[in-house]
Amino acid sequence: MNEIPPGLLFALLALLIVISAFFSSSETSMMALNRYRLRHQAKSGHRGAKRAMSLLARPDKLIGVILIGNNLVNILASVIAGAVFTKLYGDAGLAYATIVLTLVVLIFAEVTPKTIAALHPEKIAFPATLVLRPLLWLLAPVVWLVSSISNLLAKLVGVETSDQGGEAEHLAPEELRSVVFESGALLPTKHKGMLLNVLDLDQATVEDIMIPRNEVVGVDLDCTAEDILQQLAESSFTRLPVFRGDINQVVGILHLRRAAQILRDGPEELTAETLKSHLIEPYFVPEATPLPTLLMNFQKQKRRMGLVVDEYGEVMGIVTLEDLLEEIVGDFTASPVPSEDEEIIEQGDDWFLVEGGTSIRDINRTLDWELPTDGPKTLNGLIMEHLESIPEGNMSLYLKNYLVEIIEVSDKMITQARVKKMER
Structure with a gap:
């Protein structure tokens, strides 16, 4: 090496620093990729994303090839730097080489490229895969040996390495909530609120959104035909529970469209018996039912209203599909019963x-x-x-x-x- 001109050695040293910077930036950019965005890009046909996903499927091998390459380059750079500075400054050259090379590597091969890679991971990672994939194939035996020893040591300290993608790529509900909340301008505020409300449905039950029993409007079959007609005429609701004397004695649910069919033949046709023939079977819902379960049951049963009951079978109130949807989208209709007294x-x-x-x-x-x-x-x-x-x-x-x-x-x-x- 003493016969090689110093200028050529400095050029080789600069090339090694550039290669070290490549490995450093590759490692940071690959690890900084958003896995969910990466998966979406890969499904959309992005070639760089597909290459990155295949490499990240085995992070132990990816890190292995990057660190092997980086350490080889840095060790070779230190040998050359020591030889050059010893040739120029004698025995003190080793100390000068250590100081200068440490500063150069830190600035140009570590901090700067890693900072850029962390800020723009896709711009660095996708082109880097063109080099990393063939390099992984060339160094496969060495990478396998290093990865095997590394995995063995990890198992000795109680770390399972068999599932390297697994659970880390799945978000818990609270983590997903944080992702939606932190999405910023990527989601309109209204849409963000709706998504958060959907995630919060599990935290509420039917009891939280039901209309309490004392506010339930219904039809009492024990009343006279004139009173029943007045109850129907004054109702602002589409569906009404029909009972005898007390809400606990529910007979069925009346849709006002069916009441209109009865009245089409004249008010005298409106009797308790004719009403009963037009009723829908009541649907009962336990008060502790979670809202997602209620939504699925409504969809499965083709229902829009349920009678809420407690553990003793007493009717506590009613819950409607509109109440449930308002938990997600907010108040999307005006109150059906205008009131002079706001709550x-x-x-x-x-x-x-x-x-x-x-x-x-x-x-x-x-x-x-x-x-x-x-x-x-x-x-x-x-x-x-x-x-x-x-x-x-x-x-x-x-x-x-x-x-x-x-x-x-x-x-x-x-x-x-x-x-x-x-x-x-």
Whole structure:
């Protein structure tokens, strides 16, 4: 090597630094590739993505060939640098070579190429596969030996290497939720909200979205024909539960289109017996049914309404397909029953007047609050659980970081309260 001109050695050293930079950038870019985006590109026919996927199928072999090449190049570069600097500076040349080569390798062969590769992995990784694939074939025996020894050592310390793609490529629901939440401008805000709502369906049950029993509108067959006709005329709903005396004595579900067919022959045709002949069999839903299960059951049974029952078979309320869809897409229709009294009224200074029977989920959704939903389902229930009794008059209390002022109380429940979210 002493007979080789220093200029040629410096050129060879520069070439080795470039090759080292290639291996360093290849390693970082291949590991930084988004596996889901890569899979999509491969399915779309992208050749570079297909090559990258085949290499990443065995990451131990990929890392092996990159590290073998990189270490060979770096060791050869150190030998040449030592020879050149010894020739130029004598015995002190080895110290100079160590310092200079360390700085050069760090800057030009490690930090800079790896930084660029981390920022633009696809631009580096896809062309690099054109070199890495044949190199992996050429060095296959050495790579196999290194990978085998490495896998054996990993097993000795309790790391299983047989499934190298496996579980790491599958997202848990919470991880998928984070992906959607962090998608930024890639997804419209409305679509992002809908996807998050779908992922959150598992956290809610029928009891969370049902219309409570005291708000259910239906037809009582024990009433007179005139009263039944009035009930039908005043209804704003398409489907009504039909019962005898009490909602627990449900006979069936009436579609108003069928009621119109009866009335077409005259009001005198409207009798309990004729109504019963036009009823649909009621569909009962346990109150603890998860919302995804309810959606599948509605689809399977071709239903749009269910009667919610508790463990004793008592009817607790009703749930409709519209209620379920609103959990995903939000309120997409106006309220079928216009009301002069809104459940949530803004009063200024961050205060809100809320009806006691208002669902906590509706409050959280409307005001972007975080009232607890793992217990009582209404504001009245939440306050009474905290107080462990029905208050005798107006009072104030804290529910975590929410200040509540009880405004109106009946014999059975808290009918109105003012609520304000306090700063933590």
